[in-house]
Amino acid sequence: MKLRGIIALALAPAVALSLMCAPTLAQTNPGTSPLSIAKGGTAAATASAARASLGLTIGSAVQAWDADLDALAALSGTNTIYYRSGSSTWAAVTIGGMLSFVAGTLNVADAELVALAGLTSAADKVPYFTGSGTAAVADFSVLARTLLANTTNTQMRSTLGVVIGTDVQAFDADLSALAANSTAGFWAYTGAGTGAARTLAAPAAGFTITNPAGTAGNPTFVLANDLAALEGLSSTGLAARTATDTWALRSLAPPAAGFTITNPAGVAGDPTFVLANDLGAVEGLSCTGVAVRSATDTWFCRTIGGTANEISVANGDGVSGAPAISLPAALTFTGKTITGGTFSGPTISGLANFSGARRDSTQSTPSQITSNQNDYNPSSVVCSSSSTLLINSDAARDITGFAGGAAGCDLFLFNNGNFTITLKDGSASSTVANRLDLGADFALGSKAAAHLKYDGNSSRWRNTTGSGSGGGGSGTVTQVNTAGAALGGPITTSGTVTVTVATKSDQQAGSSAVNVVTPSQQQSHPSAVKAWVRFTGSSGAILEAYNVTSITRAGAGQYTLNFPTAFANTTYACMGSIEDSSTNGIVKGSSSGRTGGGFPMFVVSFAGSLYDPSVVDVACFGTQ
Incomplete structure (x- = not known):
């Protein structure tokens, strides 16, 4: 402890001096009295007295030792x-x-606390900050303190004097909409919480409106046009519009006969029509039926009747419906003559006596026959809408039967062509009921005719013309001339005609004028297309083709045509076109990769990029 150090330092010189001077100051005659301070003593016989003598009294002159003071x-x-x-x-x-x-x-160190500490307090004041590190005091009235003391909305509204329903109006969406309006005029409710300012609008004619919005005074309606004209009438009667905005008074006028009118101007009451003359007589009928005028102002009821086996009448009095006049199922024309008219599908029984000429008014000209016909019935006209067929063929053709036959039906055939058409007897190529029973095939020559009738008993067509052939004339052939491709003629009795068939090399040479070309060698001629194809651009799928079995698509607009029958070299030529509704382009052959069995090609747009058109067509020419 520092206090002890100070005391020790203070006592050290005295002790030292005492020790140094001890021999000199030593008492020669020591006694029992304490050594004086002058002689280096304490002038005290006890420690406490010594401390007091030396001015070191603990608790008053010096501090007593304490552990806390040491700490x-x-x-x-x-x-x-x-x-x-x-x-x-x-x-x-x-x-x-x-x-x-x-x-x-x-x-x-806090500016806000310093600012608050610098304020001067006063009654009814409250501190507040005016900025960062600055503060001031504001009035804090009893009303404000009361408002803060309120714990509910109701208490606060009461304190402020804004009690809803007493001091202020409760919120209403309709009132809010009205308050928001800034347009002059009448206020119209248009929906919940919505409204609009309105102005009275006058029609195009009839009246006008002064001050229609009501802002300068009451709206005033003023009649105009037709309404003004009506208002301007001064007499009585039925009002009639005679012109634009012009009206006049009229009175109903009855006709000379038929009915009369009571109170025709409508002034004393409703105009009343009273029937008279013929109308009165018709109104007076009490019967039902067809009304008939028998005399002046006289009417009776009648019923339309018919005659047995001649005219039938249903509902002759017209009560249940319109009278229907018809012919009976069995009609008797005894003693009667029918002139003109059209009969659809009549059945005539017994002996029919035609006193004049008979004709068939319809005939059919079907399309050319280009193959042998079974169950022939073009457009289903046989025994239906036509009994005459004007036919022709592209070569000698056969007809094995006719469909549509009906018992007793007539069918007239006229060959207007240049080739014989043979009607085949009993051919199984047609349905049994459509076959021909002729006894033998019948050759219908050019410009010849035949009359067939359908036998309902045997369900077969019969030829009333006869058997054998029709047309073509007759005679003896005396000579057959040959020329060109046929060698060995002319032949007058018998002989052999030699025909030379063109080979592939003949076709490729293209110079022979006598050799006959068969279908198997037709494509070998230099002018013939050796391969062609029509395919879909996006997938390479083949739509139609000849000598192209597949399309290899490497990418957009990149294709290779694969030929099963290869070209003899790579100098063949191909041309192509595209079909596309959106992009224009061209077909271009590849500069490399061409072989006899494959043609690589591209489709390029006019913009210079490869693309897939909708459809691609390609044809190739060359030697195979």
Whole structure:
């Protein structure tokens, strides 16, 4: 402890001096009295007296020893505040961020606290900040304190004097919409919480409106046009519009006969029509049926009747419906003559006596026959809408039967062509009921005719023309001339005609004028297309083709045509076209990769890029 150190330092010289001077100052005759201070003693016989003599009384002159004071003396911090944290234990106080301790002064480091500390308080005042680190005081009235003391909305509204339903109007969406309106005029409710300002609008004619919005006064309606004209009438009667905005009064006038009119102007009551003459007589009928006028102003009911086996009448009096006049199922024309008219599908029984000429008014000209016909019935006209067929063929053809036959039906055939058409007898190529029973095939020559009738008993067509052939003339062939491709003629009795068939090399040479070309060698001629194809651009799928079995698609607009029958070399030529509704382009052969069995090609747009058109057509020529 520092106090002990100070006392020790203070006593050290005296003790030392006492020791140094001891021999000199030693009492020669020691006694029992305490040694005086002058002689280096304490002038006291006890420790407490000695301390008092020396001015070292504990508790008044010097501090008594204390463990806490020792702990404090051991501290070494500067500008530090300490607190007793335990018995004889002291620790430094931690200064918070809002305070600082410098040179023995504790400072407030927060500007807001400093600002608040600098205010002068007063009654009914409350501090508030005016900026960062600045503050002021404002009035804080009793009303304000009361409002803050309120704990419910109801209490606050009462304090402020805005009690809903007493002091202020409760919110209403319709009133809000009205308050928001800035347009002059009448207010119209248009829906929940909505409305609009309106102005009275006059029609195009009839009346006008002064001050229609009501802003300058009451809206005033003024009649105009037709309404003004009606209002301007001064007499009585039925009003009639005679022109634009012009009206006149009229009175109903009855006809000379038929009915009369009571109160025709409608002034004394409704105009009343009273039937008379013929109308009165018709109204007076009490019967039902067809009304007939038998005399002036006289009418009776009648019923339309018929004659048995001649005319039938249904509902002759017209009560249940319109009278229907018809011919009976069995009609008797005894003693009667029918002139003109059209009969659809009549059946005539017994002997029919035609006193004049008979004709068939319809005939059919079907399309050319290009192959042998079974169950022939073009457009289903046989025994239906036509009994005459004007036929022709592209070569000698056969007809094995006719469909549509009916018992007794007539069919007239006329060959208008240049080739014989043979009607085949009993051919199984047609359905049994459509076959021909002729006894033998019948050759219908050019410009010849035949009359067939359908036998309902045997369900066969019979030829009333006869058997054998029709047309073509007759005679004897005396000579057959041959020329060109046929060698060995002319032949007058018998002989052989030699025909030379063109080979592949003949076709490729293309110079022979006598050799006959068969279908198997037709494509070998230089002018013939050796391969062609029509395919889909996006997939390479073949739509139609000849000598192209597949398309290899390497990418957009990149294809290779594969030929099963290869070209003899790579100098063949191909041409192509495209079909596409959106992009124009061209077909271009590849400069490399061509073989006899494959043709690589591209489709390029006019913009210079490869693309897949909708459809691609390609044809190739060359030697195979």
